[in-house]
Amino acid sequence: MNPSYSLEDRIISVLKSIYDPEISVDIYELGLIYDVQISGKNKVKIVMTLTTPNCPVAESLPLEVKEKVQSMIQEIKEVDVILTFDPPWSREFMSDEARLELGLL
Template sequence: MNNKSPSLEDRIIFVLKSIFDPEISVDIYELGLIYDVKIYEKDKVKIVMTLTTPNCPVADSLPLEVKRKVQSIQEIKEVDVILTFDPPWSREFMSDEARLELGLL
């Protein structure tokens, strides 16, 4: 039996999957809003993310929620959330799970 605890990256992804786009009942990870997660020096994280549209109503609050929730992981000391619109988000970024949830499959 393998009792290996989840990696830090797995735990970050788990936290990201607990954050939902308020307009769509799908989490931001499966929606494809997270472009990159990088871990530096074991306790610093950089997350590159986007929004479904540049004028998204949660443009101010969603990146802050991502930062706050990822920073709540015990060994993480610093979280840098970078918001980008390059490339612009599109439905192709969604996971099959998200497409199924939204009836797009």
């Protein structure tokens, strides 16, 4: 990964490498990532949701996000992934790229 990118850009790049297992779109473009916060001590808080509360990857996807971000960006000391359903995910959260990929545009 190019070190000249900001830490947030690099985190987003990692998030774009994680795909929803039921939809062939990455979780960032799908709109599952609500917020990425970075503290001065290189601690990262990621607020995310799932397409539905009873999504089959409710246990594994947040863990995958945490492990990938922490392992792929060395200077990050800690990753906290917060799962929320407020607001509930909807198609409006998807990027145009994701909508195009899914034939919704």
